[in-house]
Every structure is written in C-alpha cells, then in structure tokens.
Amino acid sequence: MEEQLEQPQIETYIIACKPQYVNFLYGILINRISRGWSAEELSF
Numbered sequence: 700m701e702e703q704l705e706q707p708q709i710e711t712y713i714i715a716c717k718p719q720y721v722n723f724l725y726g727i728l729i730n731r732i733s734r735g736w737s738a739e740e741l742s743f
Contacts, residue, residue: 727741
C-alpha cells in the first residue's frame with residue numbers, strides 16, 4: 700500500500716471523437732467568441 704502512495708501510476712485515456720462532434724463543438728466555440736458570450740451565459 701505504501702509503495703502505491705509513493706509512486707502514483709500515470710494512466711492514459713484515449714478518447715475517440717467523431718468529426719461531426721468536433722465540428723459541433725468548434726461551431727459553438729466560434730459563435731461564443733464572435734458574440735462575446737461568457738461560458739456561464741452559454742451554459743445557461
């Protein structure tokens with residue numbers, strides 16, 4: 700148990716995103732920047 704606390708393991712996660720999902724998020728980001736919205740306004 701003490702060995703695990705001393706040397707934490709680094710885990711790697713691979714996320715597969717579809718191009719449509721990436722394009723959707725990019726569009727939201729561009730619209731937010733161009734309209735001057737904050738992240739809080741967009742989430743509401």
